[in-house]
Amino acid sequence: MAYYRSARRSNTAPRPIVTFLLIASFGILFVGCGGKEPAEIPQADEFTFTADDLARMKDLASNGTGAFIPRLEVDGEDVDTSQEPPVLDIGTMRKFNAIRAATDDSKNTFRVTNAFLNVRAAPQVVAAQIATLDQGDSVEVVEFVNAGWAKILIGEKEGFVASRYISKIVSEDQLAIEKKKYDGMYFVDFAFLNVRKDPDSASEQLGELSSQTFVRPLSVDDVWARIPFGESDGYVAVQYLTLFLPKFLVRQNTYSLPIVHYRLANEGVMNAMPGHIDALKDAGFTLWTMKDMYELLLKQEERDVRMNPNSVVIAVSDISKDNVREVSDVLRASGVNATLFLQTSTLGPDGIDQKQVLTLLANGHDIQSNGHTGDDLRSLTNAQVELELGQSRKILQEMIKRDVFSIAYPLGGVNDRIAKNAEQMGYLLGLSTSPDKKFERSQFLHMPSFVMKSTTSNEDLLSMVRQ
Numbered sequence: 457m458a459y460y461r462s463a464r465r466s467n468t469a470p471r472p473i474v475t476f477l478l479i480a481s482f483g484i485l486f487v488g489c490g491g492k493e494p495a496e497i498p499q500a501d502e503f504t505f506t507a508d509d510l511a512r513m514k515d516l517a518s519n520g521t522g523a524f525i526p527r528l529e530v531d532g533e534d535v536d537t538s539q540e541p542p543v544l545d546i547g548t549m550r551k552f553n554a555i556r557a558a559t560d561d562s563k564n565t566f567r568v569t570n571a572f573l574n575v576r577a578a579p580q581v582v583a584a585q586i587a588t589l590d591q592g593d594s595v596e597v598v599e600f601v602n603a604g605w606a607k608i609l610i611g612e613k614e615g616f617v618a619s620r621y622i623s624k625i626v627s628e629d630q631l632a633i634e635k636k637k638y639d640g641m642y643f644v645d646f647a648f649l650n651v652r653k654d655p656d657s658a659s660e661q662l663g664e665l666s667s668q669t670f671v672r673p674l675s676v677d678d679v680w681a682r683i684p685f686g687e688s689d690g691y692v693a694v695q696y697l698t699l700f701l702p703k704f705l706v707r708q709n710t711y712s713l714p715i716v717h718y719r720l721a722n723e724g725v726m727n728a729m730p731g732h733i734d735a736l737k738d739a740g741f742t743l744w745t746m747k748d749m750y751e752l753l754l755k756q757e758e759r760d761v762r763m764n765p766n767s768v769v770i771a772v773s774d775i776s777k778d779n780v781r782e783v784s785d786v787l788r789a790s791g792v793n794a795t796l797f798l799q800t801s802t803l804g805p806d807g808i809d810q811k812q813v814l815t816l817l818a819n820g821h822d823i824q825s826n827g828h829t830g831d832d833l834r835s836l837t838n839a840q841v842e843l844e845l846g847q848s849r850k851i852l853q854e855m856i857k858r859d860v861f862s863i864a865y866p867l868g869g870v871n872d873r874i875a876k877n878a879e880q881m882g883y884l885l886g887l888s889t890s891p892d893k894k895f896e897r898s899q900f901l902h903m904p905s906f907v908m909k910s911t912t913s914n915e916d917l918l919s920m921v922r923q
Contacts, residue, residue, distance in 0.1 A: 575615035579605035603643035623703040651690035655680035706760035714893040714921035717905035724910030735914035745822035797826035797864035
């Protein structure tokens with residue numbers, strides 16, 4: 457396979473430069489023992505060292521002779537960077553892991569919604585900063601000390617964060633129960649609030665409440681609220697009270713999204729595509745790409761939004777230089793965009809060139825990964841899987857200058873081990889060939905899809921997506 461190439465070695469005789477380096481090394485040793493000035497020797501930058509030279513020097517260094525080989529740098533043009541592991545954005549990986557995480561209603565878990573959030577030693581802006589949280593981080597809230605600050609756990613320690621920058625992660629079923637916990641809770645929405653003995657602005661002042669303080673009125677009318685105060689009751693002006701409710705991030709844990717998958721390795725399947733697309737349109741379905749799904753998930757990290765229940769994703773894989781133009785023509789004639797999963801070993805001057813890829817992108821199609829070589833990932837070692845997934849993502853991202861977040865596993869080959877590797881290589885979504893349309897949030901890296909055949913009729917397709 458392309459990515460298992462060993463370093464190039466030449467069968468020609470050793471070049472004079474190796475002999476020169478060895479002689480120069482001994483010469484420096486002898487000169488260092490004498491009293492004469494060392495003879496001027498050429499500097500390293502006068503020579504060009506190739507990958508062959510370095511490989512040969514490494515052989516000399518490891519052959520047991522103990523020869524000293526200076527450390528040299530290869531000319532950048534001779535370095536094959538395609539085999540280098542991709543650089544992963546830790547922030548992106550953390551964000552994707554947070555998106556995939558299922559909701560645990562048994563915990564009082566909140567998500568950081570600001571770009572960053574300082575953790576203070578006390579519920580005050582001027583208090584010492586003890587930690588910093590990033591957007592997407594989850595924290596356990598112990599309690600709200602007032603409307604402005606929440607006490608949280610940082611490991612085994614406690615800290616305080618501004619409550620306006622966190623949202624409670626809650627499932628759809630639990631939302632009403634969570635809101636009920638805060639029924640009748642108000643806070644002081646002013647710099648301070650006087651507490652009076654009677655519901656009269658001229659009445660005796662018993663004390664005052666500071667800004668953001670919580671109160672649960674015993675009774676409320678249009679002007680005054682009666683509240684517990686000390687060992688008795690008091691009255692405060694209603695106009696300075698506001699109902700308290702924390703922000704909620706409603707988690708949709710279950711999805712119903714049919715993915716119609718055209719694997720072009722199945723002979724004749726492209727001929728069925730135009731009729732299928734027309735049938736879906738006529739039936740009132742909204743045709744999506746995986747990018748549309750991705751953008752929905754990002755929005756769901758900020759607020760409660762849902763997809764159109766009649767959405768269907770169009771996905772195409774096994775694309776080659778022989779069929780890429782036909783795929784483009786069929787989709788353009790049908791007037792739809794699709795997610796095109798590209799195998800990166802097919803990219804290049806002798807395959808699908810960059811101009812074609814960028815044209816597909818400009819035409820509105822979503823470009824994602826179909827792996828590198830097309831091998832079944834389940835038959836590879838973890839190191840090989842990481843290289844397959846990582847190399848493919850790196851090549852595509854450098855070509856299209858956009859995030860690649862989805863992988864269509866070659867031959868549909870995915871299990872828990874492969875999904876874990878895909879997670880570590882920076883993918884959010886993974887497409888299998890399991891025939892279903894329902895999946896959980898925790899299954900984002902092995903989402904099901906309906907693989908089309910040349911014999912799949914329009915009626916068969918509509919039956920699948922409606923089931």
